[in-house]
Amino acid sequence: MKLKHLIPLVIFLVIAGFLAYGLSLDPRKVPSPLIGKPAPQFELPSLLEPGKTVSTQDYRGQVWLLNVWATWCVSCRQEHGLLVDVSRNLDIPLVGLDYKDEAEPAKQWLQRLGNPYQVVAFDADGMVGIDWGVYGTPETYLIDKQGIIRFKQIGPITPQILRDTILPMVQHLEESA
Amino acid sequence: MKYWLTLLLGLYALVAQAGIEVHKFSSPAVENDYKELVAELRCLVCQNQNLADSNADLAVDLRNQVFKMLEEGKSKQEILDYMVARYGDFVLYRPPLDKATALLWLGPAIILLFGMLGAFLFIRNHRLSPDDQDEESGNTAP
Numbered sequence: 001m002k003l004k005h006l007i008p009l010v011i012f013l014v015i016a017g018f019l020a021y022g023l024s025l026d027p028r029k030v031p032s033p034l035i036g037k038p039a040p041q042f043e044l045p046s047l048l049e050p051g052k053t054v055s056t057q058d059y060r061g062q063v064w065l066l067n068v069w070a071t072w073c074v075s076c077r078q079e080h081g082l083l084v085d086v087s088r089n090l091d092i093p094l095v096g097l098d099y100k101d102e103a104e105p106a107k108q109w110l111q112r113l114g115n116p117y118q119v120v121a122f123d124a125d126g127m128v129g130i131d132w133g134v135y136g137t138p139e140t141y142l143i144d145k146q147g148i149i150r151f152k153q154i155g156p157i158t159p160q161i162l163r164d165t166i167l168p169m170v171q172h173l174e175e176s177a
Numbered sequence: 178m179k180y181w182l183t184l185l186l187g188l189y190a191l192v193a194q195a196g197i198e199v200h201k202f203s204s205p206a207v208e209n210d211y212k213e214l215v216a217e218l219r220c221l222v223c224q225n226q227n228l229a230d231s232n233a234d235l236a237v238d239l240r241n242q243v244f245k246m247l248e249e250g251k252s253k254q255e256i257l258d259y260m261v262a263r264y265g266d267f268v269l270y271r272p273p274l275d276k277a278t279a280l281l282w283l284g285p286a287i288i289l290l291f292g293m294l295g296a297f298l299f300i301r302n303h304r305l306s307p308d309d310q311d312e313e314s315g316n317t318a319p
């Protein structure tokens with residue numbers, strides 16, 4: 001057999017290799033350009049305390065988590081139980097951002113399923129969501145003391161991600177100045 | 178038959194109308210810029226559609242945002258920068274040429290070169306084979 005008869009096979013293997021690699025990637029995971037950048041500022045009405053506002057300024061100098069959720073978001077519900085559990089032993093603020101939602105169903109949701117959030121900012125028209133590059137709820141951001149976004153989770157947090165990634169990062173960021 | 182068809186098409190037009198938001202552009206130039214931008218920005222929810230084609234909630238919001246920024250007098254580049262700052266190069270259907278996208282941009286040219294090389298070799302071998310000897314005299318070499 002001549003060597004050149006192997007050429008189609010080689011081309012096939014190369015293409016198959018690329019395709020196999022492509023299949024193993026998650027197309028939903030778009031790398032966020034905001035990692036390592038200052039968190040976009042916002043000031044929004046508080047969902048649960050009428051007349052009050054929630055501002056990113058309130059968290060300057062602290063490590064904190066922002067969780068983007070909505071009542072229309074199916075996987076947020078899946079994540080919610082974990083958040084409720086976590087919030088009991090969490091020593092940093094967990095702030096909720098209720099994204100493109102309606103106030104009444106959102107309040108009922110928190111009443112029925114428990115409220116893991118220190119405060120919930122109400123982003124009715126989704127403009128803050130656009131500033132933060134939200135495209136698929138739930139999304140969770142970890143912000144450091146200088147107000148820099150350190151980590152972004154797209155999709156529900158799992159116990160594994162929490163244990164192996166988020167909590168160690170929180171501890172590390174808490175210890176640094 | 179014709180009657181029914183007309184009625185059916187008429188009903189379809191009603192349905193199609195429902196999903197379209199109407200923008201009042203201040204000038205045809207702005208409208209043109211708008212059309213170009215929503216055609217080359219990718220919808221992040223349904224990733225194989227651009228903003229113009231997508232009916233996802235976020236796409237509607239982003240279209241409105243593009244419209245608002247254009248009417249505020251922002252340039253096309255400013256709007257593209259605004260989107261890239263939030264969603265990364267991924268929102269661009271024509272990402273900038275850099276290390277990560279080099280293969281994407283140069284790949285087709287490389288494949289074309291290989292193809293041309295293959296074709297060249299094939300033609301040359303073919304020419305030199307004995308059965309084509311008489312044919313060759315009639316051709317001028319490239």
